[in-house]
Amino acid sequence: xxxxxxxxxxxxxxxxxxxxxxxxxxxxxxxxxxxxxxxxxxxxxxxxxxxxxxxxxxxxxxxxxxxxxxxxxxxxxxxxxxxxxxxxxxxxxxxxxxxxxxxxxxxxxxxxxxxxxxxxxxxxxxxxxxxxxxxxxxxxxxxxxxxxxxxxxxxxxxxxxxxxxxxxxxxxxxxxxxxxxxxxxxxxxxxxxxxxxxxxxxxxxxxxxxxxxxxxxxxxxxxxxxxxxxxxxxxxxxxxxxxxxxxxxxxxxxxxxxxxxxxxxxxxxxxxxxxxxxxxxxxxxxxxxxxxxxxxxxxxxxxxxxxxxxxxxxxxxxxxxxxxxxxxxxxxxxxxxxxxxxxxxxxxxxx
Amino acid sequence: xxxxxxxxxxxxxxxxxxxxxxxxxxxxxxxxxxxxxxxxxxxxxxxxxxxxxxxxxxxxxxxxxxxxxxxxxxxxxxxxxxxxxxxxxxxxxxxxxxxxxxxxxxxxxxxxxxxxxxxxxxxxxxxxxxxxxxxxxxxxxxxxxxxxxxxxxxxxxxxxxxxxxxxxxxxxxxxxxxxxxxxxxxxxxxxxxxxxxxxxxxxxxxxxxxxxxxxxxxxxxxxxxxxxxxxxxxxxxxxxxxxxxxxxxxxxxxxxxxxxxxxxxxxxxxxxxxxxxxxxxxxxxxxxxxxxxxxxxxxxxxxxxxxxxxxxxxxxxxxxxxxxxxxxxxxxxxxxxxxxxxxxxxxxxxx
Numbered sequence: 001x002x003x004x005x006x007x008x009x010x011x012x013x014x015x016x017x018x019x020x021x022x023x024x025x026x027x028x029x030x031x032x033x034x035x036x037x038x039x040x041x042x043x044x045x046x047x048x049x050x051x052x053x054x055x056x057x058x059x060x061x062x063x064x065x066x067x068x069x070x071x072x073x074x075x076x077x078x079x080x081x082x083x084x085x086x087x088x089x090x091x092x093x094x095x096x097x098x099x100x101x102x103x104x105x106x107x108x109x110x111x112x113x114x115x116x117x118x119x120x121x122x123x124x125x126x127x128x129x130x131x132x133x134x135x136x137x138x139x140x141x142x143x144x145x146x147x148x149x150x151x152x153x154x155x156x157x158x159x160x161x162x163x164x165x166x167x168x169x170x171x172x173x174x175x176x177x178x179x180x181x182x183x184x185x186x187x188x189x190x191x192x193x194x195x196x197x198x199x200x201x202x203x204x205x206x207x208x209x210x211x212x213x214x215x216x217x218x219x220x221x222x223x224x225x226x227x228x229x230x231x232x233x234x235x236x237x238x239x240x241x242x243x244x245x246x247x248x249x250x251x252x253x254x255x256x257x258x259x260x261x262x263x264x265x266x267x268x269x270x271x272x273x274x275x276x277x278x279x280x281x282x283x284x285x286x287x288x289x290x291x292x293x294x295x296x297x298x299x300x301x302x303x304x305x306x307x308x309x310x311x312x313x314x315x316x317x318x319x320x321x322x323x324x325x326x327x328x329x330x331x332x333x334x335x336x337x338x339x340x341x342x343x344x345x346x347x348x349x350x351x
Numbered sequence: 352x353x354x355x356x357x358x359x360x361x362x363x364x365x366x367x368x369x370x371x372x373x374x375x376x377x378x379x380x381x382x383x384x385x386x387x388x389x390x391x392x393x394x395x396x397x398x399x400x401x402x403x404x405x406x407x408x409x410x411x412x413x414x415x416x417x418x419x420x421x422x423x424x425x426x427x428x429x430x431x432x433x434x435x436x437x438x439x440x441x442x443x444x445x446x447x448x449x450x451x452x453x454x455x456x457x458x459x460x461x462x463x464x465x466x467x468x469x470x471x472x473x474x475x476x477x478x479x480x481x482x483x484x485x486x487x488x489x490x491x492x493x494x495x496x497x498x499x500x501x502x503x504x505x506x507x508x509x510x511x512x513x514x515x516x517x518x519x520x521x522x523x524x525x526x527x528x529x530x531x532x533x534x535x536x537x538x539x540x541x542x543x544x545x546x547x548x549x550x551x552x553x554x555x556x557x558x559x560x561x562x563x564x565x566x567x568x569x570x571x572x573x574x575x576x577x578x579x580x581x582x583x584x585x586x587x588x589x590x591x592x593x594x595x596x597x598x599x600x601x602x603x604x605x606x607x608x609x610x611x612x613x614x615x616x617x618x619x620x621x622x623x624x625x626x627x628x629x630x631x632x633x634x635x636x637x638x639x640x641x642x643x644x645x646x647x648x649x650x651x652x653x654x655x656x657x658x659x660x661x662x663x664x665x666x667x668x669x670x671x672x673x674x675x676x677x678x679x680x681x682x683x684x685x686x687x688x689x690x691x692x693x694x695x696x697x698x699x700x701x702x
Binding site: 176 | 523525529556566568573588592648651
């Protein structure tokens with residue numbers, strides 16, 4: 001176990017750790033005591049039909065959802081809905097390589113976890129802890145979109161509406177390679193020591209290079225050309241890297257990032273249908289809005305649109321954002337209104 | 352000096368080393384005896400007006416031009432034109448960090464060379480060695496496009512036609528960051544030893560990661576999704592990486608790659624006009640076809656089109672190729688016909 005102050009209430013506000021007990025994993029092995037870090041907003045109504053689930057993305061936590069997406073002035077309105085944001089396994093708040101007290105799975109010994117394991121864990125949490133059997137909406141971005149798709153395919157009767165933002169149901173080979181390159185930045189740091197470092201600060205070099213790859217792929221070419229970072233009050237692209245991307249990623253735990261990356265690389269709902277993606281997406285009964293970001297360099301619109309075409313009754317709602325994938329942070333003032341419009345329309349759909 | 356068998360006639364066919372003497376550099380310092388590796392095709396006519404210049408791209412040499420672009424069945428027809436392909440300084444065949452016998456500039460001591468230095472060197476070579484004062488065409492891809500633009504802006508009277516393929520006149524900030532990440536793969540290899548390795552094989556790890564970044568950015572997302580590598584008779588994307596991209600880049604010299612990268616990052620014709628790109632491109636009198644590749648991830652069409660709009664009488668000829676930037680290798684059977692059509696049209700233009 002490593003004490004990393006980034007993974008704390010100071011940085012991530014209120015959240016609660018809920019144990020769901022032993023979680024047996026698709027790849028074998030288990031997490032003996034799986035704790036999910038959750039943040040809830042609003043109140044579950046008596047009919048228990050106003051619940052919204054938000055799974056988190058790679059490197060993300062519930063906090064960005066609280067700060068950017070959730071509020072009375074947003075579609076994700078806690079005065080109407082009971083919103084449960086569940087941090088994915090391995091993200092540093094839920095059970096993760098760096099924070100588990102269980103030496104059998106800590107650090108380099110953390111087992112491989114799949115998107116499906118997260119969804120099974122979340123379903124158990126919602127059912128056993130909150131008595132929630134059906135979700136008015138599952139919405140998530142990037143790896144959160146992967147989990148959203150997994151929910152809609154694995155538990156079609158439990159998901160009334162689904163909104164995967166900037167992510168795919170079946171990870172693409174290009175995405176696999178991008179993620180592998182992120183991993184390689186960590187693996188190639190001599191001080192990574194095969195995952196047995198004593199502080200993430202030892203892996204500063206690898207994490208910094210990792211941040212730089214996000215600079216290439218996380219935003220769009222046009223983000224850099226238009227110097228959109230000036231809106232964040234930086235004076236140069238170098239300052240933006242040093243003042244934004246580098247501190248963001250170097251604060252994190254390398255093993256945690258690797259655990260999430262492994263999961264991301266292998267997200268694929270077609271595992272339920274012997275590799276048949278159309279059959280898997282054909283299982284979805286949720287009203288689904290597929291919401292790619294037009295400038296996303298690694299979840300391009302066409303990849304998302306191809307999946308959307310396989311989902312009955314679904315709609316493609318393209319989000320316009322020059323920030324590209326990391327538009328998910330909600331930096332552009334035009335971003336959240338588009339998300340809100342789409343989610344309000346979706347939540348208004350009778351299902 | 353390092354003996355690297357990749358930079359040999361065995362791999363690069365016939366070429367000739369021509370000394371242009373001392374080359375003083377824009378950044379200060381000089382190359383005391385600058386040798387340019389050149390390959391020529393065809394015969395200079397008596398009027399000396401049938402010369403075509405081809406500068407090379409990052410990591411490339413004249414050889415791909417000989418194998419793919421030049422021939423009687425192509426626009427670059429040696430029965431009509433005298434074609435001079437000049438390897439850029441630092442590419443491993445012309446004077447480069449790894450091959451210079453001059454200890455004052457070898458390896459880590461190699462001076463910074465700019466695109467403009469290459470173009471000055473090429474102009475001197477053509478004039479002094481061949482007596483060529485005007486070029487029927489300058490055509491190049493990627494960094495070759497940078498040199499093409501530099502020619503057309505620096506020596507407008509000497510360039511009748513220009514065809515920059517998949518490259519820009521002013522390097523973009525995104526491109527700078529991509530190239531920097533390529534460099535970081537080398538710099539982060541402990542055995543790089545600040546450029547004082549004794550064999551490129553010592554930097555295998557860094558060069559391999561460098562190759563992997565080309566996997567992400569060099570091709571398109573759709574290249575991977577459609578498994579276009581199957582056309583090259585590989586069975587998996589991993590085999591393609593291991594059998595194509597890795598051997599291609601790990602054969603090369605790290606200092607040579609870094610020298611070219613430094614140049615690439617700072618390509619900018621607006622250096623001639625105090626930073627005014629429109630004024631610089633306004634100098635161009637060559638008939639210019641700007642030829643981006645539609646799936647290029649780091650020289651996207653819109654960046655090229657924005658520059659084309661600033662060049663009087665120019666045309667935008669977008670090349671359709673799912674391979675993206677590395678479509679330049681001419682793998683797709685549909686690629687070269689598009690290049691030939693455009694270059695034939697361009698060469699047919701009265702100027």
